[in-house]
Amino acid sequence: MNKTQKSAWCGLVVTLTFLLLCLFLFIELTILKKMFFFMNLLGATLLFGLLVAWVIFICKKQSPTEVETDERDKLIQTRAIVASFISVGILIALTCLILRFIVGISGTIAVWELTLINFLIFEVALLVYSVAILVQYGWRGKDGEK
Amino acid sequence: MNRYQKLAWFNLIVITATIIITTTAIAIEIHIRGYSTIGWWCFPAILALLKFKPFMFKKPQGQDKVICDERDTLIVKRASSFAYTTFWWVFIVSSFAVHIFMGMGPKSSVPTITLPLMAVGGALFMVIVCSVAILVQYGRRDKNHE
Numbered sequence: 001m002n003k004t005q006k007s008a009w010c011g012l013v014v015t016l017t018f019l020l021l022c023l024f025l026f027i028e029l030t031i032l033k034k035m036f037f038f039m040n041l042l043g044a045t046l047l048f049g050l051l052v053a054w055v056i057f058i059c060k061k062q063s064p065t066e067v068e069t070d071e072r073d074k075l076i077q078t079r080a081i082v083a084s085f086i087s088v089g090i091l092i093a094l095t096c097l098i099l100r101f102i103v104g105i106s107g108t109i110a111v112w113e114l115t116l117i118n119f120l121i122f123e124v125a126l127l128v129y130s131v132a133i134l135v136q137y138g139w140r141g142k143d144g145e146k
Numbered sequence: 147m148n149r150y151q152k153l154a155w156f157n158l159i160v161i162t163a164t165i166i167i168t169t170t171a172i173a174i175e176i177h178i179r180g181y182s183t184i185g186w187w188c189f190p191a192i193l194a195l196l197k198f199k200p201f202m203f204k205k206p207q208g209q210d211k212v213i214c215d216e217r218d219t220l221i222v223k224r225a226s227s228f229a230y231t232t233f234w235w236v237f238i239v240s241s242f243a244v245h246i247f248m249g250m251g252p253k254s255s256v257p258t259i260t261l262p263l264m265a266v267g268g269a270l271f272m273v274i275v276c277s278v279a280i281l282v283q284y285g286r287r288d289k290n291h292e
Contacts, residue, residue: 081227081230084230096265100258109260111248111254114241114244114261118238119238
């Protein structure tokens, strides 16, 4: 598994964890109407730990001869960026439309909701980027070997 | 100056002109008869010039004409990748900036138009960064090759 794949796997794990935490927060705020402080703290610590592990995992080389990236990796990254960019465009347009229908054109939303929406869009972009890289490599193996 | 450089300069000139003319129009409007949304219409009207790029900078026709070489493609790819990364930084930082300027409390709110405006602002910023990155890379290369 090369550096790009490792990075993509880390991105996938961090993104899914973040999205699950957001879902949990949403359930807490809307359905249960009660905040579980310990669970939230545990989730935030887990996310922080995963982010630190991501940085360590990327910075640490498996061997001194490990190649950073080659031309194929760069091509795969470029394609993944394009996929992520297109998905972000669609997602932002959909979010704007949904907001317009729910709140109305002259309506308002809470500032924390805007921040959360922007962060979710970012996380989805990261998710699409990671999945696009892994799909192109074939999910496993150094050169997509099956 | 090749086609990509011309396109980059055109982007920068149009966006700068849009910002200056829109600001001036709004300032004059406020000075004469008070604030209204008419001045803002200058923004999309001038920005629509960006859509005329394919007609103004046509690709060279014919089999012996070269559109771009590998170096041009690499420069554009690098610039686009850098611009995309910068876009996310600006998008996320602006989310927090809204949080800081509008207040941290649960009752502070923003109009729903903020999200599309942030997206348009981010896209414009991305075009500016991409154009500047293209020009800088060509400039640096030219100096090295002299």
